[in-house]
């Protein structure tokens with residue numbers, strides 16, 4: 001399906017004259033920069049940060065393009081993928097009028113970001129297999145539905161969403177389909193990045209926060225057709241990625257091999273942890289995972305959570321989340337950390353049935 005992106009946009013965004021920064025108006029080499037009211041002397045630091053950063057992160061995008069096989073003009077970089085989620089809502093959803101569709105249990109930021117932007121939320125829960133309810137989605141979609149958020153592999157369940165189902169949505173939905181691939185590096189399923197030429201309503205989110213080990217730098221990516229990327233660039237804060245983050249991310253992206261080793265170890269550790277956890281009688285079920293975490297169903301989730309907290313081990317209690325009753329989400333740690341977790345659990349005896 002070819003969607004008319006211009007028609008989908010909010011009127012005020014269509015008409016917007018974006019802020020033009022000093023670094024937008026002059027690009028290139030200069031010996032004397034007197035255009036941006038910066039401190040010309042330098043910074044009280046070993047590295048100078050006195051100049052505003054590149055608003056369009058050209059070097060970083062070139063590196064991302066090379067690694068991901070996506071042209072630079074199809075890449076947006078945000079202050080975490082959370083910034084891209086917020087900007088998509090602001091670009092396409094008229095507050096109080098338009099709606100988005102989410103498929104719980106899923107990543108919490110879609111809902112929070114929609115609430116901040118006063119955008120209505122329609123919920124179509126996943127099936128008990130944590131897959132898309134396509135009939136339910138078809139029923140929920142109306143003419144004010146602008147964005148559907150799909151997370152694959154899904155947080156907090158860990159499974160990948162069937163590719164054909166996502167393709168069905170891309171083929172039939174007249175709005176934007178966001179495929180959040182924060183955990184794609186751990187998955188068997190391949191990324192949707194090569195499908196960008198096929199679907200102009202596809203937006204893929206990825207991040208350097210998980211497999212790449214850079215959560216503290218706040219670098220998220222959106223991949224989409226240029227119509228969408230250009231709008232995100234137009235409405236983002238001019239200098240959304242600071243100079244330190246751009247430089248450090250560029251440096252980190254040179255280390256693909258190290259990251260791939262960590263990914264392999266994490267996946268191997270995940271399989272091992274699953275096997276070892278299943279030996280405990282209080283572990284009732286572990287959902288299949290293609291991510292760097294597992295969702296486990298236990299006899300007394302809140303009690304087990306507190307037991308671990310007292311030992312300084314923090315997992316995520318998801319037991320109050322729809323379809324995740326009784327569940328804790330456990331991130332895969334280093335081999336030593338995983339061993340310590342197992343050792344702690346050997347001391348645990350459930351006292352209540354909750």
Ligand SMILES: *Cc1c(COP(=O)(O)O)cnc(C)c1O
Pocket residue numbers: 079080081082083107151155180182206207208209210215218219220
């Ligand atoms: C962790 C996570 C992100 C990452 O967000 P950043 O803002 O890039 O750190 C995005 N989506 C999902 C589903 C996540 O779990």
